[in-house]
Amino acid sequence: MAGKGGGRADRTSTAKSEATRARVLDAAARVLAREGYSGTKLTDVAREADIQAPAIYYYFASREDLIEEVAAAGANTLIDQVNEAIAALPADASPLDHIDALAEAHIRFTMTAPDYARAVLRNAEQFPDGIELRHVAVMQRYQRLWATQLREAQKAGLLDTTVDLAIARHLAIGALNSAMDWWAPGRSSVAKVVAQTRHLLRHGLGG
Template sequence: MAEQTGGRARTGSGRSLPKSHRTRERILDAAARVLGSKGYAGTRLQDVAAEAGIQAPAIYYYFGSRDELIAEVMYVGAHRVRGHVADVLAGLPAETGAMDRILAAVEAHLRYELLISDYTTASVRNAGQVPDAVRERAVAEETAYSHMWRDLFEHAHADGELRADLDLNLTRFLILGAMNWAAEWWDPKHRTLDDLVASTQTLVLHGLGRH
C-alpha cells in the first residue's frame, strides 16, 4: 500500500483536520500518482482531479498552477525519503557497524521509493524532467539527503570498511543513481522487491567493502 497523506490527516489531539486540509492532501496524493505514472509532460490537472474525485477548477483553490502542485509533490517526495531513511538509521542499535548502516540505508531507500511512497516515486522519476523553478525546493532536500549518504560512506571509510581506492563522491552518486533508476525498470512480476534489495546490498558489500 503506497503512502498517502489524506487518510492520516489528524491533529495531535486526535481530531480530524478541516475538510479543506483533507481535500488539499487528497489532491496531492492524486497528483503524486498521476505524476509518477504519466510524467511531467503528461500530467494534466483534469487527470489529477479525476483521480482525486473532484472538479478540476477546485484545484486552483489550493494551488495556483499546475507547476505549483507538481513542485509540492516533488518536495514532499524528496523530504519524506530523507526522513524515512534517517529514522531507520536512528533506530539501529548503537553498535551497528558502518557498512551495516549503509546496507540498512540501501534497503530503506529502495522499499520507500518503490513500495511505500507514491511521492518519492514521482519525485525520482521526474527529477530530470521538470523545470529548475519547479525543482527548487526539492533540490534542497535532495542535497541534504546526498549529504546523509556522504556521511555514511565517510564513516565507513574512516572505519576501514571500504576499499581504500574508492572515490567516495563518485561512489555515492553511482549508488544513489542506480537505486533511483530502479523506479524506471523494476517490475515486481519479474523480480520481487526482496530480490532487488538483496542484490543491491550484495553489490554494495562486495563491490565497495574491503573484504
C-alpha cells in the same frame, strides 16, 4: 449545545478538506510519474482525483505549486524513512550498517511510494528554473548522508581505498533508483531485493 455541534461540524469539514487535498496530491503524483512535468495537466489530475478541475485551486495556487508539493512530499518521505532507519540502528553500528540502512530505506521508498519516488528522483530534473523547489535542499541533505557514511567507511578501512567516493555514491543511488523500472509486486519480495542490495553493496564497495 450549538457551539459543540458547530465544533464537530468544523472538524468534519476540516477532515474532509484534508482528505481531498491528499487525494489531489496522490493523483498529481500518479499523473506526474506517468506524464512527466511538461505533460502533467490539471484536468488529468482532477480526473484522477475525481473532482472538478477548478476545485484544485482551493488547495493549490497553481499547477506549478501542486507539482512542487508532490516533489517536496516525496523528498520528505524519503528523508524521514532514512532518518528512522538510521535511528533504529544500535549505538555500535558501523558505517557499513548505516549504508545498509540508507539503501534499504531507499529501496522501500521506491517500492512503496513509486509515484512520489519517480517525481522526486526522476521527474524533478525536468522542473524549469524560477520556481521554488523545496525538495532540492532535502535531496542535498540525502546526498550528504551518503557521502558522510561512505567517507566514514573508507576511513575505518571498510571500503577499498581505491574507491572514488563520489562515483560510488552516484552509482549506488542510480542502481537503487532503477528498482522503479524493473520491480513489480509479485516479481520478488521487497525483503529479497533488500538482502541482495546489501550483499552487492558490501561486496562491491569493500573489494
